Structure formats: C-alpha cells, structure tokens
Amino acid sequence: MEIEIATVGGYEEVGRQMTAVRAGDDIVIFDMGLNLSKVLIHDNLRTEGMHSLDLIDMGAIPDDRILxxxxxxxxxxxxxxxxxxHIGAISKLAHRYDAPIVSTPFTSALVEEEIDDEDKFHTDNDVVQMNAGGTMSIGERCELEFVNVTHSIIDAINPVLHTPEGAIVYGLDKRMDHTPVIGDPIDMKRFREIGREGEGVLCYIEDCTNANKKGRTPSEAVAREQLEDVMLSLEDYDGGIVATTFSSHIARVTSIVEFAERIGRQPVLLGRSMEQYSGTAERLGxxxxxxxxxxxxxxxxVDRAFERVMNEGKENYLPVVTGHQGEPRAMLTRMGRGETPYELYQGDKVIFSARVIPEPTNVGQRYQSEKLLGMQGARIYDDVHVSGHLRQEGHYQMLDALQPRHVIPAHQDMAGFSGYVELAGNQGYKLGRDLHVTSNGNTIQLVG
Incomplete structure (x- = not known):
C-alpha cells in the first residue's frame, strides 16, 4: 500500500496545524488549526465573516490546496x-471534504461551537464522537484508533492510523502526565503495545514545542501545588487579587476556583472564552x-460583574479573567488600560498561571500588558504554570516506546526543530533517511 504524508500546516510555526495521511486510496486529515498570532496582530479583526482564501493568504489557516x-x-x-x-480552521475548510469530523466529546462540543459561530461558510459535516480507546474503520484496510494523552486541555488524544504497512502515530500535543488533575494518565502501555505489534510504527509525527528544553515536563499536579502555595500565601491580603490562565485549561481553572474559595473569596469567571470552555465542560458533566x-x-x-465586585469589596472576590498572553481585546488587557469598572490599586496581585507562548506577537503583547498593569500599581506573580508539551526526556521515552521507522518533527519552526533533530540523531535516526525535517506544503512518500 502506498503511504504518503502531506505536511500542510504547522511545520514552520507553532499554530495552524494540519497534516494529511494517504494510505492507498484513503486519506485522513489530522487537525485544522488557526495561527492566532496572524489574527491578533490586526486590530479588531473578526475571522467569522472572512473567506478562507484571504485567511490562507494571511498565513492564518493552512493552505489545504495541496490536498x-x-x-x-x-x-x-x-x-x-x-x-x-488545532480546530480553529475547521469552520473554514471542513466543508470542502465529504467526511465526518471525528473527535472526543469535549473536542466535538468545541468544534460544533466554532461551526455555529461561522458566518461565511456552511459546514454540514457530521461530527462523530469517539472516546480514547475507541476505533473506527477507514476504508477497507485501515483503522483509526484514539490513544489517551495528557495536555493542557481535557479530552486530548493522539490518533493512530493503522495501515498494512504499519501504524502512523500523530503525536501532537501532549505531556507525560501520570498524575493529572482531571482525567486519566497518558496511556504509555498502549503506545508500547503499538510499537511492538504487527508491523510496528511506520511513522511518528512529533510535537517539538519544548524539544530544545532539557529534562521532563512536570505533571499538572505540580502546577496545582504551585498555585496552592501562591494563593494560600495571600489569604490575609485584603486587596484585589486577579488570576488569569488559558481559558481552555479546565484543570487549572478548577484549581483556581477551589483555592479562591479556600481563602474566603468568591471566584468569578470573566471573558467570552472563559465562559465558553468552562461552561461546555460543566454542561458535559x-x-x-x-x-x-x-x-x-x-x-x-462582565462590566456588571466588575461593578458588583467594586461595590461589595474586592477583598471578597477573585476574578478569573482572559488575557494571559496580553491579547488586545481580552479582559486583563482591558483592565490594564483602565477600560473596565474594576480599579487596580497599588499592591493588588495579578497571578499569571500561564507562560507566554514563545512567538514574537505574544511576547510583545504580554510585555505590554504587564507594563500597563504595573503602571496601575499591580504586582505580578509570573509563570505559576507547567507546560502541556514534552521536554527532551519525554521525547526519548516516546521514541523508545514506539520505535518508529520514520520520524517527522512538527509544531515548531526550523530553529525549534534543532533540539529534536539532535536527540533523534542520538537514537540512530539520520536526516534525509528516516528523520524528515520538512515545511508547510510538502509531501513525503514513505511507501511507494
């Protein structure tokens, strides 16, 4: 069977992920993502009414014409x-394909919300739910499997396409978490089985976000302990405390809510995406x-909630807001500009339970946001966080578990791939032979 991989997007940057695998006559597309930095760099740009070709030209979504x-x-x-x-381009591109969108329940709900918000295109692809551990047939000779992984969002999986030539493991995005706050640990037992059964693993496509960082990525349980330490240390503080984190990081949000109540403050979630992700997780149970x-x-x-907080006393509340990357329209950025009823006073605390995404737009916006907050007297608690991506020791463990015949680094730019190229080289892989560093818009023929 011919096996071909099209590296559509996410091979020159962190963002707009999309990869297509052709096994014989059947194609499976993994991810259809947005490059947020290409959108946020424009003031008040709303993508809902934009044409896909304009977004492709901007570099905001993958150029899927290669398919x-x-x-x-x-x-x-x-x-x-x-x-x-990973899902932000589905509403712009999925309608071009007569194929179902297959994902875990939480991901499916978020995909449906993205489709509902779309103004330009009508997407009527079936959204099919499949849990980690589930399988479905692809054509007559292949099978799709979901393997449970842990990441900075719940219900994440690594899909595996089983072909007669071996398995294709799509390894974006994960960390090796054996003590997650919500959900099951990463299923390393299944990865080891896949590496040793049948024809083994033909190809492993790997997330290289932290491949230049030594050691291993800590568990979410470590971030929870850090957060607990910071928040309990503020128990006797009688001024304002504000926290921000990834809206999609439900485990982190639940920890903030729990510790806010423990120090006698009523938490309140503020911002469109904060309401969307947490509301969806609660609705799904x-x-x-x-x-x-x-x-x-x-x-x-949101403004009415802020007014209530100011009227009843900031010492009684803990707002959890959007804006951890300094996004221009996010709640924390508006607070820093003095555009909300919430007034920051000298000595008020702002907890960033997130690191800045290492991309120039985010770095600049986060810097500006922190400066604005500081000018109003706020004191910053920075990087109360652990990453959702593997560091080098995790990559070594995955290569040992899967023993793939071919490896394709993804989810970074060329500089970001360097650490992975070195560690894969230490495991016997060689550039141009079985280690394929590629870019957007290319195809790699694994079996002819």
Whole structure:
C-alpha cells in the first residue's frame, strides 16, 4: 500500500496545524488549526465573516490546496484536542471534504461551537464522537484508533492510523502526565503495545514545542501545588487579587476556583472564552463547579460583574479573567488600560498561571500588558504554570516506546526543530533517511 504524508500546516510555526495521511486510496486529515498570532496582530479583526482564501493568504489557516495533489478520498477529519491552533480552521475548510469530523466529546462540543459561530461558510459535516480507546474503520484496510494523552486541555488524544504497512502515530500535543488533575494518565502501555505489534510504527509525527528544553515536563499536579502555595500565601491580603490562565485549561481553572474559595473569596469567571470552555465542560458533566460560580462572557455582563465586585469589596472576590498572553481585546488587557469598572490599586496581585507562548506577537503583547498593569500599581506573580508539551526526556521515552521507522518533527519552526533533530540523531535516526525535517506544503512518500 502506498503511504504518503502531506505536511500542510504547522511545520514552520507553532499554530495552524494540519497534516494529511494517504494510505492507498484513503486519506485522513489530522487537525485544522488557526495561527492566532496572524489574527491578533490586526486590530479588531473578526475571522467569522472572512473567506478562507484571504485567511490562507494571511498565513492564518493552512493552505489545504495541496490536498488536490493527493490521489485519494478524505475519509475523516480528526482534531486531536480543542485548542484553536488545532480546530480553529475547521469552520473554514471542513466543508470542502465529504467526511465526518471525528473527535472526543469535549473536542466535538468545541468544534460544533466554532461551526455555529461561522458566518461565511456552511459546514454540514457530521461530527462523530469517539472516546480514547475507541476505533473506527477507514476504508477497507485501515483503522483509526484514539490513544489517551495528557495536555493542557481535557479530552486530548493522539490518533493512530493503522495501515498494512504499519501504524502512523500523530503525536501532537501532549505531556507525560501520570498524575493529572482531571482525567486519566497518558496511556504509555498502549503506545508500547503499538510499537511492538504487527508491523510496528511506520511513522511518528512529533510535537517539538519544548524539544530544545532539557529534562521532563512536570505533571499538572505540580502546577496545582504551585498555585496552592501562591494563593494560600495571600489569604490575609485584603486587596484585589486577579488570576488569569488559558481559558481552555479546565484543570487549572478548577484549581483556581477551589483555592479562591479556600481563602474566603468568591471566584468569578470573566471573558467570552472563559465562559465558553468552562461552561461546555460543566454542561458535559466533566467538571462540577460550585452552584454560585458566576460565568460571564458578554461585555455588558462582565462590566456588571466588575461593578458588583467594586461595590461589595474586592477583598471578597477573585476574578478569573482572559488575557494571559496580553491579547488586545481580552479582559486583563482591558483592565490594564483602565477600560473596565474594576480599579487596580497599588499592591493588588495579578497571578499569571500561564507562560507566554514563545512567538514574537505574544511576547510583545504580554510585555505590554504587564507594563500597563504595573503602571496601575499591580504586582505580578509570573509563570505559576507547567507546560502541556514534552521536554527532551519525554521525547526519548516516546521514541523508545514506539520505535518508529520514520520520524517527522512538527509544531515548531526550523530553529525549534534543532533540539529534536539532535536527540533523534542520538537514537540512530539520520536526516534525509528516516528523520524528515520538512515545511508547510510538502509531501513525503514513505511507501511507494
């Protein structure tokens, strides 16, 4: 069977992930993501009404026209998890393919919300739910499997396409977490089985976000301990405390909510995406928030919540807001500019339970946001966080578990690939032979 891989997007940057695997006459697409930095760099740009070709020209979504060169039929679109750099282009591109969108329940709900928000295109692809451990047939000779992984969002999986020539393991995005706060640990037992059964692993496509960093990525349980330490140290502080984190990081949000109540403050979730992700997780029964937890996404509702906090006393509340990357329209950035009813006073605390994404736009916006907050007297608690991506020791463990015959680094630019090229070389892989460093818009023929 001919096996060909099209590296459509996410091979020159962190963002707009999309990869297509052709096995004989059948094609499976993994991820259809957005490059947020290409959108955020423009003021008040709303992508909902934009044409896909304009977004492709901007570098905001993958240029999927390369798929016309693949001699096969798309059988499934498989987003690995619900982050926008993996699902943000589905509403713009999925309608071009007569194929279901197959994903875990939480990811499926987020995909459906993205489709509902779309103004330009009508997407009527079936959204099919499949849990970690599930399988489905792809054509007559291949099978799709979901393997549970841990990441900075719940319900993440690594999809595996089993072909007669061996398995294709799509390894974006994960960390090796054996003590997650929500959900099951990463299923390393299954990865080891896949590496040793049948024809083994033909190809492993790997997330290289932290491949230049030594050691291993800590568990979310470590971030929870850090957060607990910071927040309990503020128990006697009678001024304002504000926290921000990734809206999609439900485990982190639940920890912040729990510790806020422990120090006698009522948490309130503020911002459109904060309401979206936490509201969806609660609706699906994945988390059980306190009955009186307020979630407000609309700007008027948010401002009314801020007014209530100011009237009843900032010492009684802990707002959890969007804006950890300094996004221009996010709640924390508006607070820093003095555009909300919430007034920051000298000595007020702002907890960033997130690191800045290492991309120039984010770095600049985060710097500006922190400076604005500091000018109003706020004191910053920075990097109360652990990453959702493997460091070098995790990569060594995955290569040992899977023993792939070919490896394709992804989810970085060329400089970001360097650490992975070195460690893969230490494991016997060689550039141009079985280690394929590539770029967007290329195809790699593994079996002819």
């Amino acid at each position: 016309s060169d693949l001699d096969g039929t798309v059988q499934a679109i498989v987003p690995t998890h619900g982050h926008l750099d 994945i988390v059980d928030f306190p009955d009186d937890l307020g979630m407000y996404g609309h700007s008027r509702s």
